[in-house]
Amino acid sequence: MSTILIIEDEARIAGFIAKGLKAAGFTSHTTASGSEGATLAVHGNFDLVVLDVGLSDIDGFEVLERIRGQGVAVPVIMLTARSSVADRVAGLEGGADDYMPKPFSFEELLARIRLRLRTESSQQAGQGVTQLAHNGLVLDFRTRKAQVDGEWVDLSAREFTLAETFLRNPGQVLSREQLLSNVWGFDFDPGSNVVDVYVRYLRGKLGKERFETVRGMGYRLV
Secondary structure (H helix, E strand, O other): OOEEEEEOOOHHHHHHHHHHHHHOOOEEEEEOOHHHHHHHHHHOOOOEEEEEOOOOOOOHHHHHHHHHHOOOOOOEEEEEOOOOHHHHHHHHHOOOOEEEEOOOOHHHHHHHHHHHHHHHHHHHHOOOOOEEEEOOEEEEOOOOEEEEOOEEEEOOHHHHHHHHHHHOOOOOOEOHHHHHHHHHOOOOOOOOOHHHHHHHHHHHHHOHHHEEEEOOOEEEEO
């Protein structure tokens, strides 16, 4: 049974989520404190975190920064009353796995939770050898770092997941829509250039020549 950490300072919303999760067969733990939530996420044994942005002590972005700063890769779904693209991008770039604006339906939240847990489970199942490698590029799942021709390179959580997607499909053209679905796990604004931005980040860190643009189709790891 999966255990979900809910970091939400609105008691009504936290209770609503906890009740729904219990009915769906999950266990959950709730805290209204961002500081306590960050500590629990880092040191507890949770399968996923539901994190509100507008907390009363520290905001959700700082909580996320503390979690990722400790190298903890637990899936995080952020909730917020803010609807701007800038806020959503800030959360995703900070290492969030999904982002839901308030108000939301519990059914949609539950679907996204199940999606992230399935994705995490499938990734772990495919990581028995702890590494993926192709043409001098290595991803290490234990350290969450990349190795390029023998040199270690730090990657953000999102960069690592995008690189993993390419290494699991070497030589295959991946469309922007495929990358959005596989890496971000939900429908993003189709007018967004977030995929192009992150491919540019990978080119800068792992080598421009490794990622080929296939005009009108997407990108390919050569």
